[in-house]
Amino acid sequence: MEQQDNKSWAPVHHAAVRNYVKSVERFIETLGVEQLEIETSDGLRNTPLLLAVSTASQQTIEVLVHLGASVSAVNKLLHGVVEISALHGYMDLLEYFIQLDNPSLNVYQRLVTFLTSDNDKESLSAAKAIAYLISRKENEFSILAQNFIDNGLVSVLINVLKRNRGQDAIEKALDILNEILKDAAVKQMVFQSNGFPVLMSIIYKEIHKGLTQLLHGAVAAIHEIASDCDYSEALFSADVIPVITKVLHMATDISNHFSNENSNNILLGAVKTLGMVATGSASCKKAIGSEQGCLSALLLLYEKYQSKGLLLTLNETVASIISNNKNNQDSFIRKHGTRHLIQMLKLKSKNLQLSAMKTLSRLAEGNPTAQKNILENNAISPLIQMLKRDRTQTVQEIVAETLWALAGEDVEEKRAIASVIGINFLVEFLASLSEKLQHIGIEGLRVLAEGAHDKKDNIASLNGVQHLVRLLRSQSEAIVLSTMQALQHMCLSVGYIPHHQNQKTIANCQGLNFLVALMAHSRSGNIQAEAAYTIAAVVLGNSENKAMLYENSDFSYNHILHLLYTSKEEIQLVTTAALTTFAFNNIRQQREIVKAGGVQWYNFQPFLGCSNETDRLNAAFQCVVLSQIIPDNEPADSAAIGIKTIVDILEYSTSKDTLALAADCLARLAHTRAGIPSAIVSINAVPLLCSLLSSPSKQARGCAAIALGYLSFNHVAERQLLRWCREEPHLVKVLLQYTKRHKLSVHFLEGWKHLKKLGLPLIRNEKTKEASIQKNKSRETTWIKT
Incomplete structure (x- = not known):
């Protein structure tokens, strides 16, 4: 073997580190392939390939690899080609080794393992390398990213975050996590690795320090996880609501921390997260409303920040929190949140206007208090202006839905x-x-x-x-x-x-x-x-x-009658209503119904005994009209039961709509066959109808007046009505107002004129007059409370 120099390096080492490709080839050709794996004796034990990697000598690396140098070799520090490339930031070399696809070199696993190093520099270098590689997307989700994930990247990232390494390492780990969290499988891995509390802990620490450096990455990760509603409950268990609330308070208390774009993204992510969690779980929505300071912090953002993007996000989040939750709706109103939304209706931005309308619509859903509050804050005018000004379908839909939501269920x-x-x-x-x-x-x-x-x-x-x-x-x-x-x-x-x-x-x-x-x-x-x-x-x-x-x-009536025997009660009731309308004051059609099979008493019994007043009223009216053709019950009994049911509901119901329907039913029956008006009058219906003339409900007043107009053709009813009007003459105007259109006022008016002609006092004495006034006041108070 060739003698090493006083640096303990052989000539091949010098050639490799200086990228002398020809020299490397000659040394190996003349001295043998042993030169490929010869190690330095300087204590590091680097091979020529490792030295070539350390200086990014690309051509030499390719030659050494081609000649058979071991790509899995490591030095005394356990650094191989992957670790050395990462430490020096040689990303092109990492890509080269990945493309080699050498079975003895798993670049992904080596980098993931390198990320676990106790040395901050090594861990940070690995994080930077992984972040770079997974960002090299060839499609929607990087193949490289998937390979890292398959080699245990997610659990390692959570451990890095949990071990509270240096700020730079944690920040880069968060960057990587956010890059791969879009994959549903990664979210599941984070959950299984108990990563949610780890992310919350990072946010808590940053808030405690009054810093925002790591907040962006941690909040972004929570936001991405929250976008999958399956994790709402898990995030709730990890204290996501109090954590995000603290972020919001930090944004409002120290607004200068949130003045730049990065910090603004933190705030947007925090607000969006609350909305997503609320959407994903009813219990989370309830918890948000109960969390001390949460709604207040959201409303304060309306005042402190005027960013269009943030205001749009705020509206969307508030809509999610208050939708179908009366407690949250009421809390929002108590904190005067309505005014912020209505102010937006007057802005020039169409997007903000529409967003505010959608939120108002969610606020008004199923909540009469909210509907009243919105109307009292003059929301109608800007909505109608928008409806008239912009005829595009989308705008018309939003405006119309908002207006209709404000109406609620009250007719x-x-x-x-x-x-x-x-x-x-x-x-x-x-x-x-x-x-x-x-x-x-x-x-x-x-x-x-x-x-x-x-x-x-x-x-x-x-x-x-x-x-x-x-x-x-x-x-x-x-x-x-x-x-x-x-x-x-x-x-x-x-x-x-x-x-x-x-x-x-x-x-x-x-x-x-x-x-x-x-x-x-x-x-x-x-x-x-x-x-x-x-x-x-x-x-x-x-x-x-x-x-x-x-x-x-x-x-054919057969098409109608077969519907009576369906299992759905709502269909049965509409069917009997149809038959009743056909039969109303029409004996021929009653006979046709009988020929086709007719109706039975048991078709009405379930509805006559039910708790729903509207269903009972409709069934009672139908019994009276069809009593002549109900074979299994006496006609007089059917009619009597029906009339008594209607008058009982008229006497005891507190619903304006129900009372209006009851009066309408009596108005219909008052001009049917002989004997029906007398039966209605005999059970004290006239005074009950007269009392409705003082109702604050226009519908109830109108129906009662029309019913009385028809009943006034009955002599007993006429006398009772005239007596009532003599004690309360202002009711005459109400009667004439509603019955004139139906031409029912002529007959009653003649009787009233005759009464006046006789010179009888309209109010019999001062005591009676005072009692009448007090009676009216008491009745009006009762109606208003109802």
């Missing part, structure tokens, strides 16, 4: 919002390609078409009926069902008074034929039942439409 609020939107817009919504707009348009027109002060004529004048008929062809079952319910109200007013023009329009638009086709051929029992009910509304009191119906070979 009168819906009517008020529908009136604000306007019939023009609602009809335009019907013509839209958006199912969301179609649904809101249908529902808006439906509430405007019902009640004592309906807008049927206004809707019809803008071709609303034709648009509704067209929507019967929709592929959406929900749209078809809503459309049929709207058409029912377009055809029938309070007291089952038919609107002949709308009925005619529906028939002329082929709507009647299409409804028959839906009833006979639809696969949905719900659609079949609603179609039958709508057909009955279209033909009630309209001889021309009845003739057209009977000419249609597809129509």
Whole structure:
């Protein structure tokens, strides 16, 4: 073997380290292949290949490898070609050794192992090398990254973070983790390695130090994990909510720490994480609302930061936290959060406006208190302005959904919002390609078409009926069902008074034929039942439409009657409603129903005894109308049970909508067959209806007035009504206001004029007058509380 020099290096070592390729080849050719593995005797024991790597002598490295030098050789420090390349930052050499694909050299495993080194410099060098290599993406997820993961990278990264190494090593480890966390398998590995608490610990320490250096990486990792809702509960158990809350407080208390772009990303990541965790778990959403200072910190961000991106993220997160959670909605309102959202409605940025609208919509969902609060803060005006100014479908959808959410479930609020939107817009919504707009348009027109002060004529004048008929062809079952319910109200007013023009329009638009086709051929029992009910509304009191119906070979009562025996109660109730409407004041159609099989008492019993007041009312009304053709119960008994049920609900119910329906049912029955009005009057219905004339509900007042107008043709009822009006004369104006349209006021007005002509005192004495005033005040107070 060639003598080594006084540096303990052989000539081949010098040639290798200086990249003298020809000399290396000559030494090996003349002195033998033993020169390939000859080690220095300077205590490091480097081979020529290791020395060539240390100086990035690329050509020499390739020659040595080609001649057979061992790529797995290591020196006394256990550094091989991989470790030396990483220490010197020779990334191109690492890529070269990877491309060699030599079975004896697993570059990935060597680097992962090197990352565990107790030496900070070595660990940091490995981290930098891995970070560089996995960033070399050839597709969505680097093949190199996958190879590192397969060699245990994730658990090693968690250990590096847990051992609290130097700031630089931890920062680089976080960079690597964030690069590979997009893979679902990596998230699972972090979870299995108990990595969530480790990440939380890093955030806690940085906040305690008042620093943001490592916050970005740790928060980014938590944010990426939170994007998978499967980990919401695990993050919650790892204290993600208090941790993120502390980050938010740090952002608001020391805002100068969050002035640069990197720090702003920390804040964005923290806010987004809260929203994602809230979306992923109902218990997490509840915990966020309960976490002391969490919502307050979010709301303070609205005031301290004006960044458009942050405000958009804030809105999205707040929407996730308050959606379908009444406690969080109420807390948001108590902390005056509504004003921030409404202020955004007035900004010039359309994106911020739309984002604020979506959040307001989530705030109002199922929460009457929130709906009232938003309305009191004058949110309607900017929403309507946006609706009128921007006709793009997306904007119209968001604005309309927000407005409709503010209406809630209260019929009168819906009517008020529908009136604000306007019939023009609602009809335009019907013509839209958006199912969301179609649904809101249908529902808006439906509430405007019902009640004592309906807008049927206004809707019809803008071709609303034709648009509704067209929507019967929709592929959406929900749209078809809503459309049929709207058409029912377009055809029938309070007291089952038919609107002949709308009925005619529906028939002329082929709507009647299409409804028959839906009833006979639809696969949905719900659609079949609603179609039958709508057909009955279209033909009630309209001889021309009845003739057209009977000419249609597809129509048969058998199609309706078989629906009575479905297992779904909602279909049964709509079916009996359809049969009742066909039979209303029509003996011929009652006989036709009997011929087709008829109805039985047990079809109504379940609903008469149920807890739902609306179902009981509808079933009671149906029993009275159909009592003559219910074979297994005495007609008088059926009618008596039905009438008593309606009057009992009228007396004891506290629901405005239920009371309006009860009064409407009495209005319908008051002009059916002989004996029914007398039965209604005999069980004290008139005073109950008179008391409704003082109701704060327009619907209840209107229906009660119309019912009294019909009942006033009964002599006993007329006397009771005149006596009531003599004690409370202001009710006369209410009666005339609601009954004039139905031409019911003429008869009552004659009686009232006769009473006045006799000179009888309207209020019998001062004591009676005072008692009447106090009675009215007490009644109004009770209604307001209800």
